[in-house]
Amino acid sequence: MIFAEGHPKVCFRAFNGAPLEHSKHTAAGVEERLSTLKSVPEYEAGDWRTIARELQGLEYKIGIDDVLDAFALALTACAPHDEFQQLPSDPPEDTRGLPMQMVYRSETQLR
Numbered sequence: 136m137i138f139a140e141g142h143p144k145v146c147f148r149a150f151n152g153a154p155l156e157h158s159k160h161t162a163a164g165v166e167e168r169l170s171t172l173k174s175v176p177e178y179e180a181g182d183w184r185t186i187a188r189e190l191q192g193l194e195y196k197i198g199i200d201d202v203l204d205a206f207a208l209a210l211t212a213c214a215p216h217d218e219f220q221q222l223p224s225d226p227p228e229d230t231r232g233l234p235m236q237m238v239y240r241s242e243t244q245l246r
Contacts, residue, residue, distance in 0.1 A: 139238040143204035145222060146211045149239040150174055159200040168203045175210045175240075182206065214240035 148154050151171045157164035172178045186202050218240045226236035239245065 140236065141208050141211050141238050143207045145237045145239045146207040147171055149220070149241040149245060150207070159203070165199055165203065168207075172203070172206060172210070177210055177213055178206070211238065211240040218242055220244055
């Protein structure tokens, strides 16, 4: 099993092909993220609604932005091996020899 670190902002940037323009805390930002997720083959348009519905009524205080961030990370994690990229492309290692990097899903390296 391989463990890697990812960040939703990096994942959305890779899915979108460019940095996102709007804050995830705004309606425009939510729409931008939902539109971006549509480009990922495994994403089903209603998935986020199903998760939001299941969380409703539970004692969790989770915003839609958190649900979309989780989707970005999950869709990155299920990428085909040849789509995994890392940032930076040649990461330094920490004191235990682990790479200090963020992974994302894309056919090409981010620039």
